[in-house]
Amino acid sequence: MPHPLDSAYLPHLAYDSVVFGFSGEKLKILILEYHNTGWFALPGGFVGVAEDLDAAVKRGLKERTGLDNIHLEQFHTFGSVQRHRPEVMRTILKESDFAVEKAPWLLERFVSVGYYSLIDYHRVTPRPDALSDSLKWYHVEELPPLLFDHREMVEKALNALRRNLDTMLVGTNMLPERFTIKQLQQVTEAILGDKLHRTSFQRRMLATGLLRRHDKLYTGGSHKAPYLYSFVNKSAGE
Incomplete structure (x- = not known):
């Protein structure tokens, strides 16, 4: 060969x-x-x-x-x-x-x-x-x-x-197709090498227009189950 x-x-x-x-x-x-x-x-x-x-x-x-x-x-x-x-x-x-x-x-x-x-x-x-x-x-x-x-x-x-x-x-596969805000914050903190304030991070990300909200992630009936999100595919006109 x-x-x-x-x-x-x-x-x-x-x-x-x-x-x-x-x-x-x-x-x-x-x-x-x-x-x-x-x-x-x-x-x-x-x-x-x-x-x-x-x-x-x-x-x-x-x-x-x-x-x-x-x-x-x-x-x-x-x-x-x-x-x-x-x-x-x-x-x-x-x-x-x-x-x-x-x-x-x-x-x-x-x-x-x-x-x-x-x-x-x-x-x-x-x-x-x-x-x-x-x-x-x-x-x-x-x-x-x-x-x-x-x-x-x-x-x-x-x-x-x-x-x-x-x-x-957006558009990469570093995160699952649908993810929680916590997962998004974890990967962001790992890249930045710094801890972020949870409420401020969530507010900023939701204001970007990059996220679409889906049903909650139920893992046992908790009333505090988090919402799942996915990235908006702007190139596809979403």
Whole structure:
């Protein structure tokens, strides 16, 4: 079977993905560990010569998560000359039994386009790629040391997510299709890294026009059962 890096890719262009998931308590990020190195990095990849950039990112995430139709946001392009570390890539390829002579372009300088996404933590069984031993969820505040400028990527992605939080949660599958205000507050607090006042949060969210109220969530006849909500799909004219 041919190695995936034997295929034709654009030189000097890569992408890296900051994949956020909510475990119910903590905000987590998918991190891979390269074969036999103890080196950690964000999942990323390259763009085929006849492939759209967004399509390449979605392809890479589907291969690693099994999920289709993942909502992506492009948040920054990373082009520092300090990213160019050919000795690191040479070691990664060697430990994966891939002859760099087959693809010397991998040792050249790359500009990387950063994307972030929000996905359902509980629906994903992470799948390592051809160069890695593992792909696992890590709490955003307990990440291992990351290669290259990947820690900077995480920080920029998190800041971008926080700036666009209300609109980013709409249309993503980080929450169930129908959820309580408490669940919405929990995921918001995990992303912001801060506790929010319950009444103020509920009032603000209901005032956004982003939520549709449904029947109450009855779990045993309690008269205090909470209402369920879903996001309004404005793109569908709702």
